[in-house]
Amino acid sequence: MDSIIEDVRVRKILDSRGNPTVEVDIITWNGFGRVAAPSGASTGSNEVAAFPQGGVDEVITDVEDLISSELIGMDSEDLTDIDSVLKEIDGTDDYSNIGGNTAVAVSMAVAKAAASSYSLPLYRYLGGNFKNEIPYPLGNILNGGAHAGIHAPDIQEFLVVPVSAKNISEAIFANVAVHKRLKELIQEKDKNFTGGKGDEGGWVPNISNYDALEIQHQACEEIGDEIGITIKPSLDLAASELWDSSVEKYVYGQDNISRDSGEQIEYVKEIIETYGMFYVEDPFDEADFDGFAQLTKAVGDKCLIVGDDSFVTNKNLLAKGIELKAGNGIIIKPNQIGSLSATYETVKLAKENNITPIVSHRSGETTDETIAHLAVAFSAPLIKTGAVGGERIAKLNELIRIEEELANPSMAKFD
Ligand SMILES: C=C(OP(=O)(O)O)C(=O)O
Numbered sequence: 001m002d003s004i005i006e007d008v009r010v011r012k013i014l015d016s017r018g019n020p021t022v023e024v025d026i027i028t029w030n031g032f033g034r035v036a037a038p039s040g041a042s043t044g045s046n047e048v049a050a051f052p053q054g055g056v057d058e059v060i061t062d063v064e065d066l067i068s069s070e071l072i073g074m075d076s077e078d079l080t081d082i083d084s085v086l087k088e089i090d091g092t093d094d095y096s097n098i099g100g101n102t103a104v105a106v107s108m109a110v111a112k113a114a115a116s117s118y119s120l121p122l123y124r125y126l127g128g129n130f131k132n133e134i135p136y137p138l139g140n141i142l143n144g145g146a147h148a149g150i151h152a153p154d155i156q157e158f159l160v161v162p163v164s165a166k167n168i169s170e171a172i173f174a175n176v177a178v179h180k181r182l183k184e185l186i187q188e189k190d191k192n193f194t195g196g197k198g199d200e201g202g203w204v205p206n207i208s209n210y211d212a213l214e215i216q217h218q219a220c221e222e223i224g225d226e227i228g229i230t231i232k233p234s235l236d237l238a239a240s241e242l243w244d245s246s247v248e249k250y251v252y253g254q255d256n257i258s259r260d261s262g263e264q265i266e267y268v269k270e271i272i273e274t275y276g277m278f279y280v281e282d283p284f285d286e287a288d289f290d291g292f293a294q295l296t297k298a299v300g301d302k303c304l305i306v307g308d309d310s311f312v313t314n315k316n317l318l319a320k321g322i323e324l325k326a327g328n329g330i331i332i333k334p335n336q337i338g339s340l341s342a343t344y345e346t347v348k349l350a351k352e353n354n355i356t357p358i359v360s361h362r363s364g365e366t367t368d369e370t371i372a373h374l375a376v377a378f379s380a381p382l383i384k385t386g387a388v389g390g391e392r393i394a395k396l397n398e399l400i401r402i403e404e405e406l407a408n409p410s411m412a413k414f415d
């Protein structure tokens, strides 16, 4: 009775890029859940459609009534049934009628409302009482590619992980210390640097990919030595954005270099070895599972090779990746797949096959904090959610609050 859905409200709100997105409220007899959906800029081609053709306005005018008339009276605890109903209402394979962002915001708001109906935080409702591990934050310190303007490095995300931090607060503040140090190092390389930042709060300098890698490494070492924590560099190449299928090459405009698939494997391998990369995401085009497999075979014992655009949180694509050994990590973004239950199925398959799940934000975010709860509930050892910026710290600060609530908190373990 407590968790029966009494009302569904959908509204148009702003995201961090100034674009419209949907926020959903689910009201139960004894609870309330609110979730806003994010949006990507470097999206995988197999992601579900974010919105119907008419955009967010169509969701507000047409879709809200359709959804609320079906969901009112259902029990928010029956999430898989509710996700099936949403899929039926939509009637397509990719949520192009109601929008994957609408579906995922409803799905996650339903879970939050169910948790709230029993006065539980979401991570505990989904993950159970014994959860006590906090994920390490992958902090974004320098932005390039589709998350930055022209003359920025081509590599999309330069990230850092404080792998020996003892608690989440130490981890988060280690990441921002690297972010701050990097600004000073950039100023030495780029005399015209204005302090500009990209979509995810990393700096956007006019420097080469090589220089960016060098100062990323230097900032990790310097801050690591100063505060006594091992901080490792990581990358998201978002290489589908670099791949030019007409010439079959990865085009690095900032460096004026193109690389074919074989050269790309050698390039990425060399970066991993030279800089001791902890984690490398999307080093190849989303369709190049063979490239992923070759790199994983060569360096997968010392570096996480992570698929984002290649897997799009889809369990069938992950199953293909597992069969081909195309990576040892998967990015988990609920809005790529459109429901919380489908997201969970993908996480489960990953864990059963020793593939590390990394719960992630999108480049266009809101102040929604739900993914912090999902990372804890799923026991994901890593969360990628930036280092600074209001929409990024919403998740990081929530992790600080969650850690405070746990009985015997510890940082996550890597297998
Ligand atoms: C967060 C990312 O970017 P976007 O949201 O633009 O896909 C990413 O590629 O991992």
Ligand SMILES: [Mg+2]
Binding pocket: 236, 238, 281, 282, 308, 309, 331
């Ligand atoms: Mg990515």
